[in-house]
Amino acid sequence: MADRTFLDWPFFEDRHRALAEALEGWCDTNLPVDHSDLDAACRDLVAALGQGGWLTHSGGDNLDVRTLCLIRETLARHDALADFAFAMQGLGMGAVSLFGSDAQREWLERTRAGEAISAFALTEPGSGSDVANTATTAERVEGGYRLTGEKTYISNGGIADLYVMFARTGEAPGAKGLSAFLMPADTEGLSVAERIDVIAPHPLARLRMEGAFLPDEALIGKPGDGFKLAMSVLDVFRPTVGAAALGMARRALDEAMARVTERQVQGAPLASLQLVQGHIADMALKIDAAALLVYRAAWTKDQGAPRVSREAAMAKLYATEAAQEVIDAAVQLHGGDGVRHGEKVEELYREIRALRIYEGASDVQRLVIARSVLG
Ligand SMILES: Cc1cc2nc3c(=O)[nH]c(=O)nc-3n(C[C@H](O)[C@H](O)[C@H](O)COP(=O)(O)OP(=O)(O)OC[C@H]3O[C@@H](n4cnc5c(N)ncnc54)[C@H](O)[C@@H]3O)c2cc1C
Incomplete structure (x- = not known):
């Protein structure tokens, strides 16, 4: 079971904690889904997330970035395709949520219900x-x-x-x-x-x-206004990419923990080896650092900051790069099984890669941060 102590951090309110718990239960019942027919799986996921009420958080007047992040983190930990289905309803309609006319906002009713993609x-x-x-x-x-x-x-x-x-x-x-x-x-x-x-x-x-x-x-x-509008949408959604990466990293740590406590090497569990413990410590440290940056960006935006480009860039850059390292370590700790099709860590290894490229590649985030630091 992934570490949930971060929910006690002061970034969150009780409504966030309640939502995280309820979503965990929903995920246990509904995920993962069969990915073999991708289009059908995505359509079904959007419909299910709509019926579950989760998509009401994906768009509308008051986007709560902490909620978006918590949902993405939780879904990504269970099934990256479910996170994708949720995330695209938000990113796709981000411009309408933030700047749309009344007539355009009518589409939000359908995307929030899972009836339109x-x-x-x-x-x-x-x-x-x-x-x-x-x-x-x-x-x-x-x-x-x-x-x-x-x-x-x-x-x-x-x-x-x-x-x-x-x-x-x-x-x-x-x-x-x-x-x-x-x-x-x-x-x-x-x-x-x-x-x-x-x-x-x-x-x-x-x-x-x-x-x-x-x-x-x-x-x-x-x-x-197109560019300004796109950048405002990315300000909201970039921390959520970091949150998805965080969910994948937490899952990788869970998988690694199960492996090293069960797998016997030299007559003892892998976890008894200090070099292995060092890897586990590094993974846990990167996860907490990523979570702090993700929820700092989300909290700052939710406090009403008009733009959070620097915080969002730091969250996305660090969380996606750290998740890649955490997942790579989990693959390593699984030995040959780590690269075998069908293993969860092998799936995570493929899933994490694109997050360092889309919604602004890592080097583009570095530029955003440097511009802000250098003024
Ligand atoms: C799985 C996936 C889903 C996607 N979904 C969407 C989507 O829904 N909508 C959408 O519009 N796009 C989407 N994209 C596209 C994505 O946003 C772009 O791939 C990304 O912005 C990078 O653009 P590019 O591929 O043209 O690479 P390029 O712009 O050619 O950049 C290649 C590399 O060059 C480096 N680089 C580029 N510019 C700089 C710079 N100024 N300074 C330093 N280094 C730099 C970076 O390392 C970068 O990774 C998706 C991509 C993937 C892989």
Whole structure:
């Protein structure tokens, strides 16, 4: 059983502790799910998380970042695909939660109930970290915009009911000339160009827009606000990526603890060897340090800080990098079984990797931190 003493930290209120306990029970009953049909598994997970009431926390007027983090941490510890399903409902609708019009917010009822699946479409074949290089255009036409271009590595691509799409409207060069749009998946001119398979499979796709028309009401916020809006969404959701990594790291430590106490080497459990104890100590230390940074960022945002870019970057950078190290140590302590398909630590080893890349790669987080430190 993963360490839960962190719930006593002053970052949390009793409502958070109650939620964590209730979610633990839900996970024990409902997770893990069978991943063999990925699309079906994700649709079922979104529906189940909606029915369980957990998705009410994924979007809306007052996003509570500590709650988002606790849910992601707990789900990721049980089943990374469940965390993915929850996280994308939040990230996908983040721009609508923070900046959407009343009409756009009507979609939140469906995503929060698990009746519609959302996605966040920023990355392109020619621009990932370098958002300023976005090439997709939104051309102004009578009554709206026509979007043309490609988006790639879009989570939920192919199964989403709606996408928040970022495109160049050209108010200024670079990042200041982007806008965000709410695009239903059945919009004419939008298609799935390719489904993408990755080491830890999730629904993922490259999307193509060929003059896809959106009415004026699809614009989220003001023209030219796209980059600012995307960064505000990431301020909320980057600490939650750290939280997911934390959940995976806690699970890896649990698996390692079970292994080293049971596995006999030289007539005694592995855990009796001091070098092994050293690994366990390092893993526990990294987990606590990651948790402190994650919940510091979440608490700071929940106290009303308008931007928490530095705290969010520190949380995401440290927690994802530390989780990779913790999981790697757990694989090592499992010996040959650690790299065997079907072993939990082998699954975690694949699952953690992309978290150091998406929503701002680790080096991009370092840049954010350095900019803040150097002023
Ligand atoms: C599983 C998965 C899911 C994803 N889901 C989504 C999604 O739902 N929506 C979405 O829009 N995108 C998504 N992405 C895309 C993801 O956000 C990008 O892959 C990421 O931003 C990196 O962009 P890139 O792949 O173009 O790499 P590049 O931008 O080419 O960067 C490659 C590497 O170069 C280094 N680097 C880049 N810029 C700098 C810099 N300024 N300083 C120092 N080093 C730098 C970093 O090490 C980086 O990892 C997903 C990606 C994956 C793998």
